[in-house]
Amino acid sequence: MASSDTLAVVFAHIEANGSTFLDRLLAYLRHSSISAQNIGIAEVGALLVEILAKIGLETSLVPTDGHPMVVARWQKAPGKPTVLLYGHYDVQPPDPLDKWLSPPFEPTIRDGRIYARGVGDNKGQHFAQILAIESHLAVHGTLPCNVILLLEGEEEIGSPNIAGFVEANRAMLRADLAVTADGPRHASGAAAIKFGSRGVISFELRCRHAVRDVHSGNFGGVVPNPIWTLVHLLGTMKNAEGEITIPGLHDDIEAPTTEELAAIDALPLDIEAVKHSLGLTRLDAPADRPFYERLCFRPTLTINGFHGGYGGPGSKTVLPNEAMVKCDIRLVEAQDPEDILRKVAAHVTQHAPEVEFIAADAGMQPSKTPIASPFTAPLRRAFVAAQGVEPLLIPAGFGSLPGYVFTKILGIPAFVTPYANPDEANHAPNENLTLDCFYSGLRTGAALLYELGQLEAP
Amino acid sequence: MASSDTLAVVFAHIEANGSTFLDRLLAYLRHSSISAQNIGIAEVGALLVEILAKIGLETSLVPTDGHPMVVARWQKAPGKPTVLLYGHYDVQPPDPLDKWLSPPFEPTIRDGRIYARGVGDNKGQHFAQILAIESHLAVHGTLPCNVILLLEGEEEIGSPNIAGFVEANRAMLRADLAVTADGPRHASGAAAIKFGSRGVISFELRCRHAVRDVHSGNFGGVVPNPIWTLVHLLGTMKNAEGEITIPGLHDDIEAPTTEELAAIDALPLDIEAVKHSLGLTRLDAPADRPFYERLCFRPTLTINGFHGGYGGPGSKTVLPNEAMVKCDIRLVEAQDPEDILRKVAAHVTQHAPEVEFIAADAGMQPSKTPIASPFTAPLRRAFVAAQGVEPLLIPAGFGSLPGYVFTKILGIPAFVTPYANPDEANHAPNENLTLDCFYSGLRTGAALLYELGQLEAP
Structure with missing residues (x-):
């Protein structure tokens, strides 16, 4: 089978099973898993183990001092890169409940969007990754590259145990790169790859x-x-x-590199729109500092x-x-x-x-991966293949994700490939994910595995 | 009757009627009169009119845009000074009620103190003035000087109408000096005359x-x-x-005068005791500014x-x-x-x-009367006669009282002669007045009238 056909048939499988996949996501979203209140965490951890084992991954629930880590692996592609896919199965508390138009754990589809607590942050995004793996296996009986899936149960409470867990399990987590599908696309709605995050x-x-x-x-x-x-x-x-x-x-x-400065120069920016949407008459001081420089490098x-x-x-x-x-x-x-x-x-x-x-606590370290990483090109190609667009390159996400455990503890490049719509309302009432974002994320996850499979292991 | 005997027989009358006077004060304190909540104000205004008319004063209840003013006068001493005695019949709300050891409007005597809302601030103090007037009249059938008694019903809500009332009634309130018995003695427990207050x-x-x-x-x-x-x-x-x-x-x-600087130098001061009582390790900046200079002149x-x-x-x-x-x-x-x-x-x-x-509102003006006022000497003599001690001279009270209506609107010197103990707990639960302070205040009020009667009208 020609290379492009390999991915095309996976896309066709996703297309054919779209409605089943959506039903399975809705079923997953009905299980609450609120880490701050320790509600449903054990049940959802066990459910994930069952789902992942069923599609053919070697799966375990690894205890920590807090909530357990779900680790699933498929490593039958010798000579090919190993990607560590990170996500989190815990969600924010749904309060204030009276602001929800439909109950947070009774997923509801309205106007092309799925409304449910955790649908964007992060269940809909890592479930898309899981379905992408399943689709490759269903069609080809194999994956194009090696995969380690790591799903945390404490991201919404600050990931207090992930650094210790990664430190203690370096061998088990040995990979060539880490990819996290979390957070929203760029505010403009454009697809984006983020190369790190602020601490x-x-x-x-x-x-x-x-x-x-x-x-x-x-x-x-x-x-x-x-x-x-x-x-x-x-x-x-x-x-x-x-x-x-x-x-x-x-x-x-660290001063931003020429590449990073070029990347932020290429980002869409409508300051008047930002000010209008927040009712601002001005941005914060200093008035002359470029918008994205503030958010990425300061x-x-x-x-x-x-x-x-x-x-x-x-x-x-x-x-x-x-x-x-x-x-x-x-x-x-x-x-x-x-x-x-x-x-x-x-x-x-x-x-x-x-x-x-x-x-308040030990804090979270910043992380950054060079835009010049050899994995940047295959990731860009995956977006083009799945969504038909070149992704924006954002040197550092503005918020804080535990990407440093990959860059600083495992010493591997780490990327964030957000699949959610910019108005996903994460951490807020009426959290939602558009059906488009769910399906394009699923396709992007499938393309990502395919593109990494085109490389030899470093 | 020799001059000194004139006052001595009034003191003897007070001594002989001490227990009756105390009972009458307790009866007065049983009537709540909370201006902030408009509770009991009308009743206590009417009660005061009845009391004052009965002892022979020409009394009226004068409406304002808020609570009425009680005005009582005795002006049968031609050629003698006229003193305007100011006080207020309203009290603070008694909350928090659960902190009171006895109910705020059921006056109770414990360990030589009367506990009741308003006993120090200000009912006990102006009632002492009323009883001093009554005692002079009872013994001599006349007063040594002319008296205008002005009792306000809105002091605890910022005296919003007193300035307008005084402006509109200059003629009725024409006097040579104003004296207010309110607030506590000096923190050391010493008697004091205050010559103004901060705005x-x-x-x-x-x-x-x-x-x-x-x-x-x-x-x-x-x-x-x-x-x-x-x-x-x-x-x-x-x-x-x-x-x-x-x-x-x-x-x-205005820079403090030499007399005012000398007065604050003479005030007792134990900075370590102040710091200890409030648990402070230091005073506020600037470290080198004298204590009383901060409170009086800055x-x-x-x-x-x-x-x-x-x-x-x-x-x-x-x-x-x-x-x-x-x-x-x-x-x-x-x-x-x-x-x-x-x-x-x-x-x-x-x-x-x-x-x-x-x-928040128009604020309150500061007021100050020169220590060199010709009325300072008779006021000092009144304290010596009644309490056997020279009062401290405090250039300006630290808090804010509406004394400016006398100094700035009527253009007359105004003095504050506080009768209450320093731990009177005004505005707080378990407000109290010692029996000693009540009786010495009553004697001081009597001596004040006597000493002013020794002067000719200016």
Whole structure:
């Protein structure tokens, strides 16, 4: 069979079985698996093992200190590359329930979209990968390349155990590249390949001066105010021009490569549309920094919340005794979360020793894969074959995914190939995946295996 | 009758009737009169008219746009000064009720203290003044000087109508001085005369950028953060050294006089005790500014509350879309609330035009009477006669009372002669007045009338 025919018959199988595949996805979505509340996790882990074993993969449920990992493998293509396909079978809690137009775990199709919790993030996307594998096996009895499927049950709670799991199972997870189908396409609706993601750390700043609130007249000017202390501390951490001013924070940032700068120059951008959709009159400072440069190559210091003192109606002449701030910092290659946490803590100690610094957790490392990777070309071809379009190349996803476990622990290139529509409403009510995105994702997954099979193992 | 005997027989009458006077105070305290909730105000106004008419004062209940003023007068001492005695018959709401050891409107005596809502603030204090007038009349059939008693029913809700009332009734309120018995003695427990009070304005700063909260990864660095906007704006309003940096704010401040500086030097001060009682490790910046200078002669900019974004447990990588800050500024002579509000608003417009500035109300003006007033000596003598001690002289009370209606509208000197114990717990559960403070206040009120009667009308 000619090469192009090999893939064409898989596409034909997908076409012929489209309605069955959709029914099976809907059945999968009916099982809730909320990691934050440990609801349905064990059941869905067992269900996946059953599904994957049935289509011919060597499957196991591997315990961790948290929820188990589902690992399935097919390695009967000697001389061919091995791809590690990552996804997660846990979903966000569905609250607020009253905002859903149909129940979150009763998948419903309306206007060409499937509505269900987890349909985009991430069940619909990794189920498409599974069906792509199944379709190759159904048609050809074999796969074009070797596959390791790794499905995590804790992504929505910060992947606390994946680094330890990958560290401990390097041999079992040995692969040539990792591919994650998660998140939405580019905001323009165009297909995209992402070459990494920003890391993140979260922390709190807490300040308490007096043992109780006091009267602003009787004590104003004498008793220190924790809100002022935090305002002045924050003012030393980022200036009004938008530059983070914590010493050493920018030390390890890798300058973007010529290729990466060219890639962001090629991304569609309609700033007026972005501003209009969010009701903004301006973007954040600094005004002259290019849009995608901010999102791909720069760290951020976001205040997530600030709370202290009186917030009710009218006025209250109180001098509050405590206040707190929550922040996150998005990290770019090659900032290290632990190093950055240390630098922030040292800065706080120097400028406001009375303020308590509390790191929320260890954070997540950034990850980045060179656009010049030898796997970029086959991935692009897969998109062209499956969707008829060249994908955009995004140097780093803006949010944080655990891609660093592949690039930094396994030392392999890692790619994100998002299949979902930009308005998938992940983490929100009425999460949805268009039928087009589901089927084009399924075809892309099939084409990906085919294109990797055209290569020799590195 | 010799002069000293004139007062001695009044003191003897007070001594002889102490238990009856206490019973009458307890009866008065049983009537709640909560201005914020308009509970009992009309009843207590009518009750006061009845009490005051019965002891021989020409009494009226004067309507305002809010709660009525009780005005009572005795003006049969031609050639003698006229004193305007101010107080307020409204009280704070008693919440939280579960913190009271005995019900707030069932006055209870424990360990030499009367516990009841309003006993210190201000019923016990103006009732002592009323009983002092009654005692003079009972013993001598006359008063040593002319008296106008003005009892307001809206002090606890910011005295919104007193300025208009005083403006409109200048003739009726014509007096040579005003004396207010309200608030506690000096923190040391010593008797004190206050020569004014700080003014106050309150305002809100509100900022909203996007129409909704966004994800800090997908939009951090691009979408402006209202908390950062407010942090940077606040940083331009007061620096970390404790200096207010709003242009023009200090323009009209009157430097303290030599007499006022000498007065604050003479005030007892135990900074370690202040710090210990509030659990502080330091006072507010600037570290080198004298304690009482801060409280008497300097404006303050207090952040009463700051609220925006996530404040729950754990972390949430949200970029919030709105935030708000509530502030007050204590004003000193001769800062004008409207002028200061305009200057703050102009500063906000200049530095953060996106931030909405909302003045809470018109504010309250500061007031100050010179220590060199000819009425200072008779007031001091009254304290010595009644309590056997020289009162401390405090140039300006730290909180805000509507004394400006006397100094600025009527143009007469105004004094505050607080009778309550420093731990009176006004505005708090278990408000109390010691029996000693009640009786010594009553004696001081009597001595005050006597000493003013020793003067000729100016």
